[in-house]
Amino acid sequence: KAGVTQTPRYLIKTRGQQVTLSCSPISGHRSVSWYQQTPGQGLQFLFEYFSETQRNKGNFPGRFSGRQFSNSRSEMNVSTLELGDSALYLCASSLRSRGDIQYFGAGTRLSVL
Amino acid sequence: KNEVEQSPQNLTAQEGEFITINCSYSVGISALHWLQQHPGGGIVSLFMLSSGKKKHGRLIATINIQEKHSSLHITASHPRDSAVYICAVINYNTDKLIFGTGTRLQVFP
Numbered sequence: 001k002a003g004v005t006q007t008p009r010y011l012i013k014t015r016g017q018q019v020t021l022s023c024s025p026i027s028g029h030r031s032v033s034w035y036q037q038t039p040g041q042g043l044q045f046l047f048e049y050f051s052e053t054q055r056n057k058g059n060f061p062g063r064f065s066g067r068q069f070s071n072s073r074s075e076m077n078v079s080t081l082e083l084g085d086s087a088l089y090l091c092a093s094s095l096r097s098r099g100d101i102q103y104f105g106a107g108t109r110l111s112v113l
Numbered sequence: 114k115n116e117v118e119q120s121p122q123n124l125t126a127q128e129g130e131f132i133t134i135n136c137s138y139s140v141g142i143s144a145l146h147w148l149q150q151h152p153g154g155g156i157v158s159l160f161m162l163s164s165g166k167k168k169h170g171r172l173i174a175t176i177n178i179q180e181k182h183s184s185l186h187i188t189a190s191h192p193r194d195s196a197v198y199i200c201a202v203i204n205y206n207t208d209k210l211i212f213g214t215g216t217r218l219q220v221f222p
Binding site for chain 2: 033035037042043044045055056058088090092099100101102103104106107109
């Protein structure tokens with residue numbers, strides 16, 4: 001069974017640009033969660049999608065958004081990038097919810113210059 | 114004060130030693146995860162607990178709901194166990210996942 005796939009693995013953007021990250025969950029998994037990891041703040045929950053609906057959201061500004069498609073693939077978008085958005089963005093999938101075992105992708109490392 | 118506290122922050126051990134990493138939390142939870150993160154960023158979920166104890170190979174995780182405390186034990190530690198171990202809880206009221214700051218473990222041969 002293929003694991004969670006995140007693309008791209010690395011991304012360099014400049015301030016003010018926008019970026020879209022992609023996550024393909026394990027086949028059969030319907031819950032996809034997104035996390036941001038920075039050296040200063042550690043891991044923080046961004047949002048969770050289930051059956052194309054956002055089920056929960058962390059404390060991030062509206063510049064961070066996401067969506068989930070009918071095949072459970074998910075995208076995350078960050079608009080008007082700021083230097084502080086430089087981070088490792090991780091996606092995790094699970095069968096039904098974050099109360100199940102989560103399977104993480106390798107992450108997308110975003111650098112904002 | 115963080116809602117999820119881990120101790121110690123850093124841990125070094127000799128190969129073969131028994132290791133304990135602690136996690137305390139201050140909120141009501143529906144579940145607790147132990148995660149392992151190797152250099153390069155990849156995260157592996159080790160355990161998901163809501164009560165009691167779980168064992169997988171040389172790893173044992175326990176949780177005491179009344180004391181709001183969980184421990185991760187590694188028996189017969191090995192250099193390949195060197196990683197950051199992260200505790201995360203699901204807040205029962207908000208359903209949000211809250212992470213601890215991690216424990217960096219280095220096991221030397």
